[in-house]
Amino acid sequence: MMRIFSLEEIKKSFFTCLWFGFLTFPIMVVRVNTIEDVVEWRWNNLIIVVFGSFFLSFLWRYMIERKEAGRKKAESGEAEKKPLVRRIMDNPRIYRPLLAAVAIFVLSFPFLFSSYQTNIMTTALIYVMLGLGLNIVIGLAGLLDLGYVAFYAAGAYTYALLNYHFGLGFWTVLPLGAVVGAIMGILLGFPVLRLRGDYLAIVTLGFGEIIRLVMENWNEFSFGPSGIANIPRPGFFGMDLSLTAATNYIYYIMIGMVLITIFFVNRLQNSRIGRAWIALREDEIACQAMGIDKTKTKLTAFSLGATWAGMAGVIFAAKTTFINPASFTFLESAIILCIVVLGGMGSIVGVILGALVLILLPEYLRAFSDYRMVLFGATLVLMMVFRPQGLVSDVRRVYQFKGATEKGE
Amino acid sequence: MEYFFELFFSGLTRGSIYALIALGYTMVYGIIELINFAHGEIYMIGAFTALIVAGVLSLLGFNELSILALAALAAVVYSSAYGYTIEKMAYKPLRKAPRLSALISAIGMSIFLQNYVLLAQTSDFLPFPSLIPDFHFLEPIAHLITSAEVVIVVTTAVVMVILSFLIKFTRLGKAMRATAQDKDMAMLMGVNVNRVISFTFIIGSATAAIGGVLIASHIGMINFYIGFIAGIKAFTAAVLGGIGSVPGAVLGGLVLGWTESFATGYVSSDYEDVFAFTLLVLILIFRPEGILGRSTTQKV
Amino acid sequence: MEPILEVNKLSMDFGGLRALDAVDLDVKNGEIAALIGPNGAGKTTFFNCITGIYNPSGGDIYIAPPGKKNGNRPERINGIKPNHVTKKGMARTFQNIRLFGSMTVLENVMIGRHCRTRTGVAGAMLRLKSTVREEQDLVDFSYGILERMGLARFVNDLAKNLPYGAQRRLEIARALATEPFLLLLDEPAAGMNPQETRDLVDLIVRIRDDEKVSVMLIEHDMKLVMTLSDRIFVMDYGKKIAQGKPSEIKNDPVVIKAYLGEDVDA
Known part of the structure; x- marks a missing residue:
């Protein structure tokens, strides 16, 4: 434990706050109004920055110290304490009733809350699905895909365009969205997968931006920045649904989709394929030396991840009934990345939690909504520095054997 | 032919700016193998x-020349300070972590700074005053090249020469090259690795700031988002020339500038950014070591 | 006895540097062969070439897996990918341990069987009968290997939390799971204490006798090499300078010179 309020520490914090006061001075304090030619001095911001950084710097150093201590502990072989979420999940006495309560809450949600709330929840669920999909690529296979939004856009445009030109319905296009996502995953994945990790990130970012820019400029194909409107909501056996009913209907569709996603991703991650992904993330060379085909394994991860994004795109188009390229910027990819990083790479429960926290919090706490993107950025940095495994770290499956599983035989 | 020269000079200007920003990418990458995603924001x-x-x-009524000098100085000082602080907070604690962790942290930093x-x-968009004075001797060819463009090109050349000199001949440059080769070894040899890395960020940020002031007064508009696109393009330039190499960054910047300029001039101006991104994707796929770079064999 | 691995005039250049210079070498079925030499002699480069991590600049690598029904005609494997080399039956360990740290011990061994199992994406998602059966066989098989390697008590631990000696053994177990005919060990005793080294000698003999896998190893521990090997190959500066039985190598003046340097008596 460090003595937080020793003179030495206070001195350090004092200099830190002076430094940040200096650093943020022009941007935070001065604002030049070039139209009326006046300078606005916002001294209160300076006071906030100085005091804020003075106190936060204690916290920062304390956290760094704790992390170092934790690392030393791990090196000396001491087992880490199980995190709270993991303890809950390991105990059927707790998690069964909890799961039942969540299920009841989720199913009755549209009846308890307004359709505005239901809509927000549906959005959050779409992000859960996107997060779970990207989790395959980043969390399991360790491929930093910064252009994930391209597959989401592909799904959305597939539905919008097929509906516009050929009148195809939601349920027909939903599987097609998955197929388009998968094919695009393979097409884009093939050339980039032999690249090293950080180059792969930049190339996927480039692809994502190229696709968005093409959508913005190729008016004949995608109707440019004005986008496509009047996309029909999902049909319910040919019935016309009222707006509220349609909102609820999409909500339940989304619940179903998320359950299906969880079901399949869970199976994948404890299968031969899933193990190969994780091995690839851990050590590419050892992985190949164990007989795993690097390219093929990466390609499956890339295109399976894209499959979920394609389907999520179709649902997104059906939900908002209007799409344009502005919905598919790099920031969208960054938000999904943030969900995976916050929740915990490789962990399904973590990603669900991450999506709900990051999407719902800014919606419900108005104070947050302005600072949404600043907080996303800060979250990425802070998680990497202090808790790279995320809120819920991935735990490997435990196998039971008759007889000889006792420790210390 | 006039049109050709017009495009040629505008490409040269653009390329010089990309080169100035690319220098920061290339130096940081050369030393800690990190794509400093927040460089565009700096x-x-x-x-x-x-x-x-x-x-x-x-x-306050200062005269034009002192405004130019003080504004440029403030930009350099502040960008360097930001570069230094970012490294200390977001990258230094991750030096032993997997490379993707540092990259994600850098992306987070970039998003944070934009929205800050x-x-x-x-x-x-804010109008940016034109700080660069007019040169009268340029009048006969003023329709081809403006004085701002001349200043940009000359500044880039000067900065590149200074940086090359710094890396080749000074003690700091030697320490930088040693750190780039092998951090642990450099440390054993008495190089203060932390200080070298800090200096690299400071120098890289300072060149980026010079680029920032020049392009802003050339185009006359800025907003919070200019760093993102410029950052990716400068990164393209750095990779194009061979990441880690100072002349490579300049060469890459110029190639990219001309590509953009001629492609928008002769093909289509709607797809300006698409050309840059396509070039980036192609170069990374087909020649990731860049024009001046050497390919390396992975160690086992 | 037919050779199961035959290497002719293998060369490897890095830029201007010749790391391997026309190396001839062969391993016979049921043999324990050792590759020794001073640091930087090119031993690991040799392993990297024959396991497909590097593409050799010249020469030929032939393998002839034993016990094939339709005769074992040698097959040339120059420049094929590492995963194909493993599939054809040569598996290796690494000088600096390269386990999958955040996977369990059992899963590390299961990864070794990746190329002997078949479940694809559809099988994994639908969990077909054949998948379930394959998975169960895989778990049993892998557990069996762990038992034989004395690692069964670690089965569900994360690989990175194992003691050092156990990590080395786990790497061998993982390689054995690929069902190789030839196991390539890169400095298996490095960093081990004397007791661990003695256990390792027993283990390698058991691998040859019980698992019927031939072994080729790179090692600096001369006592281990001399007691264990049937034949020894000596390399220096990328060239093979000697080969023969331990007793011959021990007294070979060329080998002694390579190890001790020329000016030792000066």
């Missing part, structure tokens, strides 16, 4: 600082 903060300082000074400027200043 350039943007440099431009904003210059704008704010110039605005305040012109209201957005919230503290504005999301609107």
Whole structure:
């Protein structure tokens, strides 16, 4: 434990706050109004920055110290304490009733809350699905895909365009969205997968931006920045649904989709394929030396991840009934990345939690909504520095054997 | 032919700016093998600082030349300070972590800084005063090249020469090259690795700030988002030339500038950014070591 | 006895540097062969070439897996990918341990069987009968290997939390799971204490006798090499300078010179 309020520490914090006061001075304090030619001095911001950084710097150093201590502990072989979420999940006495309560809450949600709330929840669920999909690529296979939004856009445009030109319905296009996502995953994945990790990130970012820019400029194909409107909501056996009913209907569709996603991703991650992904993330060379085909394994991860994004795109188009390229910027990819990083790479429960926290919090706490993107950025940095495994770290499956599983035989 | 020269000079100008920003990428990558995603934001903060300082000074009635000098100085100082702080907070604690962790942290930093400027200043485009004085001797060819363009090209050349000199002949440069080769070894040999890395960020940020001031006064508009696109393009330039190499960054910047300029001039101006991104994707796929780079064999 | 691995005039250049210079070498079925030499002699480069991590600049690598029904005609494997080399029956360990740290011990061994199992994406998602059966066989098989390697008590631990000696053994177990005919060990005793080294000698003999896998190893521990090997190959500066039985190598003046340097008596 460090003595937080020793003179030495206070001195350090004092200099830190002076430094940040200096650093943020022009941007935070001065604002030049070039139209009326006046300078606005916002001294209160300076006071906030100085005091804020003075106190936060204690916290920062304390956290760094704790992390170092934790690392030393791990090196000396001491087992880490199980995190709270993991303890809950390991105990059927707790998690069964909890799961039942969540299920009841989720199913009755549209009846308890307004359709505005239901809509927000549906959005959050779409992000859960996107997060779970990207989790395959980043969390399991360790491929930093910064252009994930391209597959989401592909799904959305597939539905919008097929509906516009050929009148195809939601349920027909939903599987097609998955197929388009998968094919695009393979097409884009093939050339980039032999690249090293950080180059792969930049190339996927480039692809994502190229696709968005093409959508913005190729008016004949995608109707440019004005986008496509009047996309029909999902049909319910040919019935016309009222707006509220349609909102609820999409909500339940989304619940179903998320359950299906969880079901399949869970199976994948404890299968031969899933193990190969994780091995690839851990050590590419050892992985190949164990007989795993690097390219093929990466390609499956890339295109399976894209499959979920394609389907999520179709649902997104059906939900908002209007799409344009502005919905598919790099920031969208960054938000999904943030969900995976916050929740915990490789962990399904973590990603669900991450999506709900990051999407719902800014919606419900108005104070947050302005600072949404600043907080996303800060979250990425802070998680990497202090808790790279995320809120819920991935735990490997435990196998039971008759007889000889006792420790210390 | 006139049109060709016009495009040629505008490409040269653009390319010089990309080169100035690319230098920061290349130096940081050369030393800690990190794509400093927030580098574009440092350039943007440099431009904003210059704008704010110039605005305040012109209201106080300073003359043009002193505004130019002080605004540029403030931009360089502040960008360097931001570069230094970012490294200390977001990258240094991750030096032993997997490379993707540091990259994600850098992306987070980039998003954070963009929105920090957005919230503290504005999301609107702000008019940027033209700080560069007119050169009268250029009048006969003024329709081809402006004095701002001349200043940009000359500044880039000077900065590149200074940097090459610094890396080749000074003690700091030697320490930088040693650190780039092998951090642990350099440390054993008495190089203060932390200080070398800090210096690299400071120098890289300072060149980015110079780029920021020049391009802002050339184009006359800035907003919080200019760093992102410029950052990716500069990264393209760095990779194009061979990441880690100073002349490579300049060469890459120029190639990219001309590609963009001629492609938008002769093909289509709608797809300006698409050309740059396509070039980036192609170069990374087909020649990731760049024009001046050497391919390396992975160690086992 | 037919050779199961035959290497002719293998060369490897890095830029201007010749790391391997026309190396001839062969391993016979049921043999324990050792590759020794001073640091930087090119031993690991040799392993990297024959396991497909590097593409050799010249020469030929032939393998002839034993016990094939339709005769074992040698097959040339120059420049094929590492995963194909493993599939054809040569598996290796690494000088600096390269386990999958955040996977369990059992899963590390299961990864070794990746190329002997078939479940694809559809099988994994639908969990077909054949998948379930394959998975169960895989778990049983892998557990069996762990038992034989004395690692069964670690089965569900994360690989990175194992003691050092156990990590080395786990790497061998993982390689054995690929069902190789030839196991390539890169400095298996490095960093081990004397007791661990003695256990390792027993283990390698058991691998040859019980698992029927031939072994080729790179090692600096001369006592281990001399007691264990049937034949020894000596390399220096990328060239093979000697080969023969331990007793011959021990007294070979060329080998002694390579190890001790020329000016030792000066």
